[in-house]
Amino acid sequence: MGGDHGPRVTVPASIDFLSVRPDVDLLLVGQPEPLARELARQARPERLDVVDAPEVVGMDEDVRSAIRNKKRSSMRVAIDLVKEGRAQACVSAGNTGALMGTAKFVLKTLPGIDRPAICAVLPTRTGQVYMLDLGANADCTPEHLLQFAIMGATLVRSLEGKARPTVGLLNIGSEEIKGNEVVKKAGELLRASPLNFHGNVEGDDIYKGTTDVIVCDGFVGNVALKTSEGLAKMLGDFLKEEYTRGVFSKVAAAISWPVIRRFRERVDHRRYNGAALVGLRGVVVKSHGSADRLAFATALARADSEVRHGLLERIGEEIARLNAATPSAATP
Amino acid sequence: MGGDHGPRVTVPASIDFLSVRPDVDLLLVGQPEPLARELARQARPERLDVVDAPEVVGMDEDVRSAIRNKKRSSMRVAIDLVKEGRAQACVSAGNTGALMGTAKFVLKTLPGIDRPAICAVLPTRTGQVYMLDLGANADCTPEHLLQFAIMGATLVRSLEGKARPTVGLLNIGSEEIKGNEVVKKAGELLRASPLNFHGNVEGDDIYKGTTDVIVCDGFVGNVALKTSEGLAKMLGDFLKEEYTRGVFSKVAAAISWPVIRRFRERVDHRRYNGAALVGLRGVVVKSHGSADRLAFATALARADSEVRHGLLERIGEEIARLNAATPSAATP
Numbered sequence: 001m002g003g004d005h006g007p008r009v010t011v012p013a014s015i016d017f018l019s020v021r022p023d024v025d026l027l028l029v030g031q032p033e034p035l036a037r038e039l040a041r042q043a044r045p046e047r048l049d050v051v052d053a054p055e056v057v058g059m060d061e062d063v064r065s066a067i068r069n070k071k072r073s074s075m076r077v078a079i080d081l082v083k084e085g086r087a088q089a090c091v092s093a094g095n096t097g098a099l100m101g102t103a104k105f106v107l108k109t110l111p112g113i114d115r116p117a118i119c120a121v122l123p124t125r126t127g128q129v130y131m132l133d134l135g136a137n138a139d140c141t142p143e144h145l146l147q148f149a150i151m152g153a154t155l156v157r158s159l160e161g162k163a164r165p166t167v168g169l170l171n172i173g174s175e176e177i178k179g180n181e182v183v184k185k186a187g188e189l190l191r192a193s194p195l196n197f198h199g200n201v202e203g204d205d206i207y208k209g210t211t212d213v214i215v216c217d218g219f220v221g222n223v224a225l226k227t228s229e230g231l232a233k234m235l236g237d238f239l240k241e242e243y244t245r246g247v248f249s250k251v252a253a254a255i256s257w258p259v260i261r262r263f264r265e266r267v268d269h270r271r272y273n274g275a276a277l278v279g280l281r282g283v284v285v286k287s288h289g290s291a292d293r294l295a296f297a298t299a300l301a302r303a304d305s306e307v308r309h310g311l312l313e314r315i316g317e318e319i320a321r322l323n324a325a326t327p328s329a330a331t332p
Numbered sequence: 333m334g335g336d337h338g339p340r341v342t343v344p345a346s347i348d349f350l351s352v353r354p355d356v357d358l359l360l361v362g363q364p365e366p367l368a369r370e371l372a373r374q375a376r377p378e379r380l381d382v383v384d385a386p387e388v389v390g391m392d393e394d395v396r397s398a399i400r401n402k403k404r405s406s407m408r409v410a411i412d413l414v415k416e417g418r419a420q421a422c423v424s425a426g427n428t429g430a431l432m433g434t435a436k437f438v439l440k441t442l443p444g445i446d447r448p449a450i451c452a453v454l455p456t457r458t459g460q461v462y463m464l465d466l467g468a469n470a471d472c473t474p475e476h477l478l479q480f481a482i483m484g485a486t487l488v489r490s491l492e493g494k495a496r497p498t499v500g501l502l503n504i505g506s507e508e509i510k511g512n513e514v515v516k517k518a519g520e521l522l523r524a525s526p527l528n529f530h531g532n533v534e535g536d537d538i539y540k541g542t543t544d545v546i547v548c549d550g551f552v553g554n555v556a557l558k559t560s561e562g563l564a565k566m567l568g569d570f571l572k573e574e575y576t577r578g579v580f581s582k583v584a585a586a587i588s589w590p591v592i593r594r595f596r597e598r599v600d601h602r603r604y605n606g607a608a609l610v611g612l613r614g615v616v617v618k619s620h621g622s623a624d625r626l627a628f629a630t631a632l633a634r635a636d637s638e639v640r641h642g643l644l645e646r647i648g649e650e651i652a653r654l655n656a657a658t659p660s661a662a663t664p
Contacts, residue, residue, distance in 0.1 A: 097505075125566050135504055138512040172467055172554040173429075180470040180551050203558025207566040219512050220555050222504040223548075226535025227556045228563050234457050234539040235567060235599060242595045249591045256575075256584040263574045267567060 003093025004290045007038040010093065013296035018045050021304060027087055029053050029078040053077040057094060063101040075099055079106045082282040089283035089303035091274070093291055099284065100136050100277055107282040110312065112319035115140075116279035117148045118218070118286065119155060120225065121272050124209030130155050131206065131214040134275060135222035142185035145169070145215050146193060147319075151278045152213035153195055154318045158309040160212075168201030168211035170220060175200070182217070190215075194325045232267070274299030276306060278315070283307050335425025336622045339370040342425065345628035350377050353636060359419055361385050361410040385409040389426060395433040407431055411438045414614040421615035421635035423606070425623055431616065432468050432609055439614040442644065444651035447472070448611035449480045450550070450618065451487060452557065453604050456541030462487050463538065463546045466607060467554035474517035477501070477547050478525060479651075483610045484545035485527055486650045490641040492544075500533030500543035502552060507532070514549070522547075526657045564599070606631030608638060610647070615639050 003009065007030065014026050028035050029051045036050070053074040057066045070076060075094050081087035083106050092099050100116065109116055119132035132148050133140070140148075149167045156165035169187055171179040176187060178200060190197040198211045203224060206214060216224070243253035243260075253260070265271075269288075273295035277284040283306045287299035335341065339362065346358050357379045360367050367382050385406040389398045402408060407426050413419035415438050424431050432448065441448055451464035464480050465472070472480075481499045488497035501519055503511040508519060510532060522529040530543045535556060538546060548556070575585035575592075585592070597603075601620075605627035609616040615638045619631035 123566075125569065138504060138510075138515075170555060172470060172551055172558075178470075183470075183551075203555045203560070204562030204565070206559055207562040216555075219504055219515075220552055223502060223535045223552050224555050224559045226504075227538055227559055228535070230536030230539040231560050231563055232567070233536070234455075235564070237457065238598055239595050242591045242598070243588075245591075245594070252584075252588040252591050256588050259574045259577075259581045259584050262577075263571050266570055266574070 003287060003296070005292070007034045009291065009293055010296055011035065011038040011042060013291075013293045013300065014048060015042055015045060016293065016297045017300040017304075018047055021301075024304060025049070026300075027051050027078075027081060029081070030074040031056070051077060051081065057098050061095070061098065063095070063097045066095075066098050067102050067105050075102050076106070079103055079282070079284065082284070083107055088307045089285065091285045091287060091296075091299050091303045093287040093289055093296065093299075096135065096286055099286055103277055103280050103282070103284045107280045107284070109279050110281055110316055110319065112323060113147055113151070113279040113315075115144050115147070116277055117151065118221075118275050119148075119152060119278050120275040122206060122225075122228075123267055123272060124207050126209035128272070129206060129209060129212065129214055131216070131221060131225075132278065133216065133218040133221050134225050135218045136277070137218040139219075140182060140217035142182055142189050145182070145186035145217065146189045147279070149190055149193070149195055149197075149213065149215045150318055150322055151315055152215060154315045155276065155278065155311065156212045158311050158314045159305055162212060164196040165212035166196050166198045166210075167213045167215060168198045168205060170203070170206075170214050170216035170224070171200035172202065173200065174202065186215075193322060195322075229269075232269070270295035271298060274302035276302065276311075278311075281312065283311065335619060335628070337624070339366045341623065341625055342628055343367065343370040343374060345623075345625045345632065346380060347374055347377060348625065348629045349632040349636075350379055353633075356636060357381070358632075359383050359410075359413060361413070362406040363388070383409060383413065389430050393427065393430065395427070395429045398427075398430050399433050399437050407434050408438070411435055411614070411616065414616070415439055420639045421617065423617045423619060423628075423631050423635045425619040425621055425628065425631075428467065428618055431618055435609055435612050435614070435616045439612045439616070441611050442613055442648055442651065444655060445479055445483070445611040445647075447476050447479070448609055449483065450553075450607050451480075451484060451610050452607040454538060454557075454560075455599055455604060456539050458541035460604070461538060461541060461544065461546055463548070463553060463557075464610065465548065465550040465553050466557050467550045468609070469550040471551075472514060472549035474514055474521050477514070477518035477549065478521045479611070481522055481525070481527055481529075481545065481547045482650055482654055483647055484547060486647045487608065487610065487643065488544045490643050490646045491637055494544060496528040497544035498528050498530045498542075499545045499547060500530045500537060502535070502538075502546050502548035502556070503532035504534065505532065506534065518547075525654060527654075561601075564601070602627035603630060606634035608634065608643075610643075613644065615643065 025047045055070045055073040057073045078090040082090050115137050117133035118136045121128050130152050132152050153165045275286045285303040361383045387402045387405040389405045410422040414422050447469050449465035450468045453460050462484050464484050485497045533542050607618045617635040
């Protein structure tokens, strides 16, 4: 029950989520006192239990020491619940590195997957795109990028019901000869794979919606994601400043309010909250640390959707199918 | 005289530029007929001459073959003019790879610089930031990144008059242990250098204006830049769509027009057009291919400013000064 706002956000979001999912039980994992205090303020539904986890992992804490020493942190206890089969998924708004590290350590990766990746959904001109890796793996091999592509395509096929999702390889030009050595080699592997590989895509293709999936290493993906967050924030701030500069602008803002509200809803990042940690033997979803009630409920719904669609089994099947087609590529 | 729009944009932009810079002469390099046709439609100023360059390099042409075979292309002739000292700078809206390749081939790099880089100015929350490399070098060593930092800091010191520009290293976390191997090693070199090194910055720091300079390899920089272009375009399109959806929205748009215009001016990419190809023995500026009249005139002004501020000499001095301080780092 971490994140910037703690139980004040996660508890109401959990109750919202339960109200639309009558067949789900939720376990709130964390320090009992803050959870009890927040639950006392709400109309507590029956399908919600508290699991005691007295230790706290700070946002700046060393990941390795947290994994080793904090066996009763909320993150560790929640992932242990998944491992033991007492929970089907774990959702956390805590430290990304600690969550990924703990999940890898406890759950291990799926057969045929060397490295789990962080996969988020981003809005595009024409719908949405699944992009991975967004920061779990700063250094990747071509084989890792192929595995990310397989997992991304399986996510889209399973969750969106698209039979042949298109996969783009993030690069700095559309020609095959473009890019660094890892990306060029990854392009060869992707072209040889049975995936519906579109070819190279560039940064602006993310928001054009050129493909259903975009694959990149975690360094590039993280920079692209955070650059987008920073630019959207700056543009939003500038627009707000201009609309509050003097009486005339404020009147214009009041008149424009329905238009601005529609625009904001269309690009509302809260509707895209919840990144999948894919490639693990368990469903783990990372919520943005600053998530509010609506955003955290979205992350819960995403985890629920992955479980309902049997994502783990589907990835396993897909890896097996692709290994049969290209035996040397997916498991080097 | 390339780019998407050719002389129709570059000629009027040149005339605009000359009208505010009475001490500059311009040479228009390109096919004489289209240039003459466009010049006939304008009030042609005296300080403007045409240099014949009959060959054309296409946007999709192989860079190496263009450099080797097209010695009378406008790009090659313009850079030759810089080499011969008949021009002090070259501005082009043509193919970036061909421009960089030709410039490297003809002009060579400055002493102590292994690789030229593409450096653009981006708007930030608090002003602007110089970011490099934006696509010239997909694979970089830590030493290359240090050289980019030296050049970026010299650009800011020379052109903006800041005595000690701050330099940020683009990474996926603020801690020193974050990132891939190249970036970690580059961080060590930057900490050991006499530069005013801020430390790691993340994608969202670009638009926050955390530092005066941001350094990254050309792969990451190109993705960040193009991702920004794509996101800004999508948000602009969405805003436009919402403001034209029905009569009420159009009335709101009309009333909001002065506000929207101020907002657009504030983030107008045309005011930031013109990326410096730094590290060469000559001033070369790349305009966006889709530049309009105002944008292309901005690129001309940027080249003019680099020449006036003696940028090449300043970079040379700075490299010599830093080599004296850290002999092993800047020239490996």
